Amino acid sequence: MNLFNKKHSVLPGFGLGLGYTLFWLCLIVLLPLLALVLKSSELGWQGFWETVSTDRVIASLKLSFGASLVAALINALFGFLVAWVLVRYSFPGKRFVDALVDLPFALPTAVAGIALTTLYAPNGWFGQYLEPLGIKVAFTPIGIMVALTFIGLPFVVRTVQPVLQDLEAELEEAATCLGANRWQIFQRVIFPATLPALLTGFTLALARATGEFGSVIFIAGNIPMVSEITPLLIIGKLEQYDYLGATAIAVVMLMISFVMLLLINGIQWWAGRRHGIR
Numbered sequence: 001m002n003l004f005n006k007k008h009s010v011l012p013g014f015g016l017g018l019g020y021t022l023f024w025l026c027l028i029v030l031l032p033l034l035a036l037v038l039k040s041s042e043l044g045w046q047g048f049w050e051t052v053s054t055d056r057v058i059a060s061l062k063l064s065f066g067a068s069l070v071a072a073l074i075n076a077l078f079g080f081l082v083a084w085v086l087v088r089y090s091f092p093g094k095r096f097v098d099a100l101v102d103l104p105f106a107l108p109t110a111v112a113g114i115a116l117t118t119l120y121a122p123n124g125w126f127g128q129y130l131e132p133l134g135i136k137v138a139f140t141p142i143g144i145m146v147a148l149t150f151i152g153l154p155f156v157v158r159t160v161q162p163v164l165q166d167l168e169a170e171l172e173e174a175a176t177c178l179g180a181n182r183w184q185i186f187q188r189v190i191f192p193a194t195l196p197a198l199l200t201g202f203t204l205a206l207a208r209a210t211g212e213f214g215s216v217i218f219i220a221g222n223i224p225m226v227s228e229i230t231p232l233l234i235i236g237k238l239e240q241y242d243y244l245g246a247t248a249i250a251v252v253m254l255m256i257s258f259v260m261l262l263l264i265n266g267i268q269w270w271a272g273r274r275h276g277i278r
Helices: 014-052 055-088 094-101 109-120 127-133 141-166 169-177 182-210 214-220 230-239 243-274
Strands: none
Touching: 014 243, 055 094, 055 141, 055 182, 055 230, 055 243, 094 141, 109 127, 109 141, 109 214, 141 182, 141 214, 169 182, 182 243, 214 230, 230 243
16 A cells, blocks of 8 residues: 555656745745844844834834735725726726726836825825815825825735636526525625635735835825834834844834734635635
8 A cells, every 4th residue: 555645747847846946935035034033133032122112113013004904905995896897897998997907016116105295295286175174194194005005906906807707607697596686696606706816915915015115105204103114114223224123123024914914814715615715
């Protein structure tokens, strides 16, 4: 009896391919992160805790991850709607709108930040009308969420769109024949099929927003304890040649990001198993 149940692949070279994959991931991903953790360990536990537990660092972490989470949730909702319109409807200029979704991918983040600041500054195109109403966007946490929403939208749209395209219309027709209304069709047919892809897009948008820097610094105002994001705080530490302090804050961001992604992947796995999607 063979103790090892080997599955033969049509294409040879699995062992070599897996070896190269692990080597490349370790070289590109694991090794830099390990170096970051080892560098921060030079502070010692007490020095590490004193560095990352200051009010300024905690405020920046709350703002960075809080704004990223809100922006990712907004993108999950409206990104799904955009993908739905692009897949289910035909209208003049559809190709232009479809190409417009990818613009935040190609646009330099600094250009995006300048453009958003031009719109939402107190004397900007929109800001001059919002300011008298008591709504201040630029140089506030709201401006940060606007910037993070702008750069994260394509991740949701481009992950949900192919799933909607592959969704068979016959399933919806069968549900209609069985007496289901539109809400029931969406709840029982469409949403379960798109949920894993929607969670993937949400995760990508969240990860992108967490590390965003270029588009945020222009519209944030970078006021400590108010609109200062953690990546900017890390840059400030590096400019002051406080490399250990910068690595300590970076390690905290790394740990929080890892836990968040782990939870989201767990939810995605649970949703996939619950709805029979592998």
